[in-house]
């Protein structure tokens with residue numbers, strides 16, 4: 001008897017793998033070029049001018065194309081499943097914008113290149129003959145991007161997708177993640193996150209990079225090297241003494257209040273500097289024990305977190321033996337639509353330390369309100 005969500009898991013891994021290949025290709029072809037052009041301040045002419053048009057739009061090119069690829073594959077396997085995706089194609093259809101035609105043709109080329117990647121042995125073994133992903137026209141790809149327009153729901157089954165989570169990290173050549181999750185009746189059942197720049201072993205910058213993390217509700221969490229997807233290693237959050245814990249937080253101060261996370265660490269007696277990392281790679285690092293406490297504290301500007309930024313990562317951590325809540329200890333509610341509208345920040349850690357972290361959050365908040 002096959003395990004629950006076996007097909008969904010295979011399809012999601014294949015889709016994320018192809019999107020990772022696409023985002024890595026975009027980075028290598030375009031972002032690096034742009035850095036060079038900007039870095040040496042050389043005059044931008046001829047071939048370079050084309051590169052700059054493309055490269056300055058690298059962010060949407062990679063995000064749109066990756067969303068198109070994943071949505072094409074999901075639509076083929078599960079045609080009636082709705083998708084809550086971060087991107088939509090409205091800007092790409094706007095012919096008043098002179099760059100939109102260039103973007104469309106680049107997206108078509110990149111997405112079709114990723115869809116044409118041959119099946120890996122692992123996929124053939126799992127699927128038998130396996131699916132083939134035929135080439136798509138530009139407008140089929142725009143329609144595929146727009147399959148991500150579902151508004152979310154409390155009941156029923158849906159996917160949620162962030163084609164590039166941590167865009168700032170992506171552009172810096174640091175951490176980012178391709179994040180896909182399946183939600184049923186507001187509960188995350190499957191999470192697949194591709195982290196092309198994450199070393200297989202924490203801190204081993206010289207070693208192999210590129211991991212896919214997978215969690216299925218009730219079946220645990222695992223890590224697979226992108227280079228050999230059949231090698232799944234189960235991952236668990238280790239138990240460490242409080243004095244040895246490290247916090248994980250955003251690189252971007254605008255995404256999480258670093259003064260509040262500093263106070264929380266202090267209240268816990270943590271002396272080690274925070275590990276700062278972009279994207280849901282933080283959840284992945286926590287789930288395999290590279291860091292211990294993920295703190296995401298609101299900055300006070302009223303930003304509401306999106307479901308695609310937390311669905312897969314939160315399941316990965318809970319299936320690795322951890323707890324994920326908002327900063328008040330409430331569970332994340334994935335049934336309210338496209339956002340985590342009722343939640344306030346995110347706190348994730350091993351089970352044992354989670355109550356102490358919530359207590360430290362209360363203390364940090366009390367200190368901050370006294371200062372006001």
Ligand SMILES: Nc1ncnc2c1ncn2[C@@H]1O[C@H](COP(=O)(O)O)[C@@H](O)[C@H]1OP(=O)(O)O
Pocket residue numbers: 086162164165166167168169250251252254255256277278279280303309
């Ligand atoms: N003001 C904000 N506060 C919190 N998160 C934000 C804000 N603006 C964008 N984000 C999203 O935060 C996530 C990355 O956060 P971090 O890397 O700091 O953990 C991304 O999903 C990013 O969107 P995007 O997917 O467009 O990059």
Ligand SMILES: [Mg+2]
Pocket residue numbers: 162164165166308309
């Ligand atoms: Mg995101």
Ligand SMILES: [Mg+2]
Pocket residue numbers: 063086162163164165166167
């Ligand atoms: Mg994104």
Ligand SMILES: [Mg+2]
Pocket residue numbers: 086167
């Ligand atoms: Mg974005």
